[in-house]
Amino acid sequence: MSPVTGVFYGHRVRLVLALVLTAPLIVTGAGPASAEGCGGMGRIAVPGAAHQETACLDDLTTAGTTTSGHTNPDDWSGLHADGTKNPSGVPGVQVDGYFPDESTGNTNNGWAHDSQFVIRLPEDWNGKVVITGAPGVRRQYANDYIISDWVLGHGYAFASTDKGNTGATFYTDGARPGDAVAEWHYRVTQLTKATKRVARQYYGTSPDRTYMTGISNGGYLTRWALEHHPELYDGGVDWEGTLFTERGPNLFSYLPSALRNYPAYRATGDEQAHRAMIGAGFPRGSEFLWDYHYGVYWDLTQRIYREEFDPDYDGPLSAGIPFCQPGMPSCDADYHYADRPESVHDAVGRVSNTGDIGKPMITLHGTLDALLPIRTDSDVYRDMVRRAGDARQHRYYVVEDGTHVDGLYDDYPNRLRPILPCYRAAFLAMTRWVERDDPPAPNGTIPSTGVEHPVNQCSLPARR
Numbered sequence: 123m124s125p126v127t128g129v130f131y132g133h134r135v136r137l138v139l140a141l142v143l144t145a146p147l148i149v150t151g152a153g154p155a156s157a158e159g160c161g162g163m164g165r166i167a168v169p170g171a172a173h174q175e176t177a178c179l180d181d182l183t184t185a186g187t188t189t190s191g192h193t194n195p196d197d198w199s200g201l202h203a204d205g206t207k208n209p210s211g212v213p214g215v216q217v218d219g220y221f222p223d224e225s226t227g228n229t230n231n232g233w234a235h236d237s238q239f240v241i242r243l244p245e246d247w248n249g250k251v252v253i254t255g256a257p258g259v260r261r262q263y264a265n266d267y268i269i270s271d272w273v274l275g276h277g278y279a280f281a282s283t284d285k286g287n288t289g290a291t292f293y294t295d296g297a298r299p300g301d302a303v304a305e306w307h308y309r310v311t312q313l314t315k316a317t318k319r320v321a322r323q324y325y326g327t328s329p330d331r332t333y334m335t336g337i338s339n340g341g342y343l344t345r346w347a348l349e350h351h352p353e354l355y356d357g358g359v360d361w362e363g364t365l366f367t368e369r370g371p372n373l374f375s376y377l378p379s380a381l382r383n384y385p386a387y388r389a390t391g392d393e394q395a396h397r398a399m400i401g402a403g404f405p406r407g408s409e410f411l412w413d414y415h416y417g418v419y420w421d422l423t424q425r426i427y428r429e430e431f432d433p434d435y436d437g438p439l440s441a442g443i444p445f446c447q448p449g450m451p452s453c454d455a456d457y458h459y460a461d462r463p464e465s466v467h468d469a470v471g472r473v474s475n476t477g478d479i480g481k482p483m484i485t486l487h488g489t490l491d492a493l494l495p496i497r498t499d500s501d502v503y504r505d506m507v508r509r510a511g512d513a514r515q516h517r518y519y520v521v522e523d524g525t526h527v528d529g530l531y532d533d534y535p536n537r538l539r540p541i542l543p544c545y546r547a548a549f550l551a552m553t554r555w556v557e558r559d560d561p562p563a564p565n566g567t568i569p570s571t572g573v574e575h576p577v578n579q580c581s582l583p584a585r586r
Contacts (some may be wrong), residue, residue, distance in 0.1 A: 129245050145450045158581035159245040161217050162324045168241070169316045173233070174219030182242045183271040184211035192216050194230055197256075197263035200529035201337070203540045205577045208267065209275025214244040215324065216573050225295040227288045236288065236295070238262045241281045241315050241322050242270060248277030250331040251317055255285050255310045257338035259426075268542055269335065271453070279329070281492055283309045285339070285571035290422065291443065293430035300469035307350070307473070310343050314354050331556065335549065337361040338494070338526070344483070345475050345503065352480025353540040357556040359549050360485040361541065362494055362526060363503070368471035377400040377424040381455035382448050403498035406427040410537065411525060419493050421445050424454045432466045457520060477506025482555050484517045484548045484562065488524020488541055496520065518564050519548065519582060523570040529575070539570040543580035551582055
């Protein structure tokens with residue numbers, strides 16, 4: 123590994139392998155008709171990149187790049203609800219490439235090389251840049267549909283990184299526990315600095331504003347970036363970021379409870395098992411989502427992230443035993459984070475959030491998130507920000523009936539509410555806060571009632 127979590131997988135079980143174990147080739151710099159602009163394309167040299175390919179495109183959004191081969195739909199599948207309206211027809215330059223790295227999990231573009239990135243430079247630039255990191259263990263195009271299309275339509279340049287390691291075996295990257303996640307920090311910082319330089323090369327002027335944003339592990343990186351490098355950014359939007367804390371809560375303080383108790387609850391409706399699930403943090407009312415999350419998220423997430431921070435727990439095994447039951451040797455259902463050695467807590471501590479954000483940030487989280495429960499995640503992070511003395515720079519909006527991936531709305535349109543339109547409203551509110559000194563309303567809840575078109579409409583809490 124060079125110097126130095128989640129929307130973790132897709133909406134359907136059948137997509138898990140497609141998203142984290144296979145990687146269709148993406149051919150960059152080929153095929154599409156060129157946009158009329160792109161006159162400065164030859165000046166682009168991404169600082170520190172080991173390889174780059176540039177292309178002048180008629181459309182940088184997924185409406186164009188899906189056809190031209192400059193995105194990978196498998197990377198972003200399942201993250202949005204059907205009927206989501208996105209901009210299209212944004213001409214400009216796309217730069218695909220990778221930074222020096224020794225790991226090879228990302229096979230996008232046929233490169234078999236991690237630390238891949240994408241930078242998009244719209245012809246009609248608003249002078250600002252949006253940086254993000256891939257959610258879960260997805261790759262650099264994961265935010266293309268839910269973030270890139272929309273910000274490009276508003277004139278922003280956009281850049282995204284695969285975070286330096288991808289897929290269900292991401293934990294094999296690095297020399298010691300926690301190194302793979304620690305690399306995410308390095309890669310998003312590296313891309314931020316490089317993208318600012320690229321913007322200056324191409325447009326002839328540095329960005330006026332730089333914003334950090336992301337969903338799930340990308341939300342975690344948004345928190346981390348504003349905690350550790352506020353000098354690089356002007357603000358950010360954290361969409362249900364993964365929370366790492368050394369003492370807990372974290373993934374390992376509640377996922378094992380789900381693995382221990384959900385099978386009994388599913389089999390017999392065991393009330394004691396149900397109480398244990400609720401006590402661990404899983405939202406009451408989210409029970410209809412539990413079977414899906416057990417099969418797709420909980421088991422795999424616990425095993426691969428536990429392997430990243432605590433590989434000794436299961437001895438020579440690699441990420442444990444899928445769907446093992448309590449009492450089996452080395453079973454993750456019996457994992458107790460609080461009882462693990464200090465070295466494990468130290469490994470988590472190296473990547474833990476602090477809450478000490480240095481720039482304005484808005485956090486969004488759904489009440490029915492059954493992967494990163496709101497009580498063990500963003501509720502806790504809100505309190506961390508308060509304790510750090512930064513509450514004046516933070517707004518926290520709870521999205522009623524929102525869950526971790528908007529793709530599940532298509533299965534439960536009468537029980538869930540997509541978060542994406544609320545994210546877009548929050549992004550606009552964040553930029554007004556930064557650029558016009560117009561702070562948004564205090565922390566509050568976005569109700570799910572009274573919205574005629576929830577897939578594309580959302581209003582943030584109003585200022586009193």
